[in-house]
Amino acid sequence: MKKINFSKIIIMALIMMIAACIAILVSAQHYKEKRSPSAMSVVINESVGGIDRVIGVPFNFFQNKLSDLGHFMATYEQNASLSKQVTKLSDDSSDVSSLKAENKALKSALALQNTLTNYDKLSANVIVRSPNAWNDTMTIDKGKSDDLAQDMIVMSNGGVVGRVVQVNQTTSKVALLTSDKALESKIPVRLGTAENPAFGLITGYDAQQNAFIVTQISSDLKFNKGDAVVTSGLGGNSPADLNVGEIIGEKPNTKSVDREVYVKPAGQFSNMQFAFVIKRGLQ
Known part of the structure; x- marks a missing residue:
């Protein structure tokens, strides 16, 4: 598989930026003079727009994926937090049950002790x-x-x-x-x-x-x-x-x-x- 040459991409991006700047200047001059854009300006604008859309596709894709990943991580953290709360509630419930059983046993022992005053x-x-x-x-x-x-x-x-x-x-x-x-x-x-x-x-x-x-x-x-x-x-x-x-x-x-x-x-x-x-x- 052929490796992507990022240097060429950067050079192309710079050329497009320069061409876009030239097109903007020419368009502005024509606008001031109330003239229709030249054929070169139209071609450059359309080319820049097309290339911008092409380049924007992968960036938009990755941006959407990053957004989805952010939502996923937020959901994961919420689930982890809820899981901890459920575990804590379960532990608290076990502690309460244990305390209730011990309290019942103590009451029973106290009641028995009260009947054994003659011993x-x-x-x-x-x-x-x-x-x-x-x-x-x-x-x-x-x-x-x-x-x-x-x-x-x-x-x-x-x-x-x-x-x-x-x-x-x-x-x-x-x-x-x-x-x-x-x-x-x-x-x-x-x-x-x-x-x-x-x-x-x-x-x-x-x-x-x-x-x-x-x-x-x-x-x-x-x-x-x-x-x-x-x-x-x-x-x-x-x-x-x-x-x-x-x-x-x-x-x-x-x-x-x-x-x-x-x-x-x-x-x-x-x-x-x-x-x-x-x-x-x-x-």
């Missing part, structure tokens, strides 16, 4: 809850240095959720009552009313019904749906009258299976951020 208790943060052991265990940020001991009851979100099964210097492992594994330390409970109670043990969890399974019940007392279930205080580090849940049904005793009562948990296990370890009841 020596210690507040703790849930610091570890592994997805592969979500229903089995969690770790709290209190341990031996806070006078925690094994088998102490742990409460969260309104009810009993588990027991301390391992105590380290500054952390403790809690076995949750939602575990499908055998409970390391069964929790003794009281069913029915304080005037006419029955006693049993939480020995398992039914995931389909979302209910604790209470067995080894001390009597044939009939229960109603909605009857309260609380800790009995009859075993180990387990103070009495801590809220466990309410009865939702039962499976009768058979030759091969002991009577089972199903208890809906008072505490919510889905989002536990704060917990209380119950050390003992206050005298």
Whole structure:
């Protein structure tokens, strides 16, 4: 492809400018003398006009493209700005949702604390809850240095959720009552009313019904749906009258299976951020 000789273009442009100047001077002189333009002036004017149009085409093309590019860049910057605003709004929305969840958890913890005035208790943060052991265990940020001991009851979100099964210097492992594994330390409970109670043990969890399974019940007392279930205080580090849940049904005793009562948990296990370890009841 032949290269464009810009030097020749410049020379031609200068010649056209000179010719245009001459034509203007001649035309002006003829205008003063009220004479018609000479043939040479007409030819030069037409030639200059034609060449001007030819030269103007690429310049106009590039000018239009530059204008389009300017509009494109402006649109790009506007889109980038809008994208940043959308991202910021999304982040703000996530922060608000997180703050709302934390605020709800704090309110729940405060409400639970207000019901535990008769107990020596210690507040703790849930610091570890592994997805592969979500229903089995969690770790709290209190341990031996806070006078925690094994088998102490742990409460969260309104009810009993588990027991301390391992105590380290500054952390403790809690076995949750939602575990499908055998409970390391069964929790003794009281069913029915304080005037006419029955006693049993939480020995398992039914995931389909979302209910604790209470067995080894001390009597044939009939229960109603909605009857309260609380800790009995009859075993180990387990103070009495801590809220466990309410009865939702039962499976009768058979030759091969002991009577089972199903208890809906008072505490919510889905989002536990704060917990209380119950050390003992206050005298």
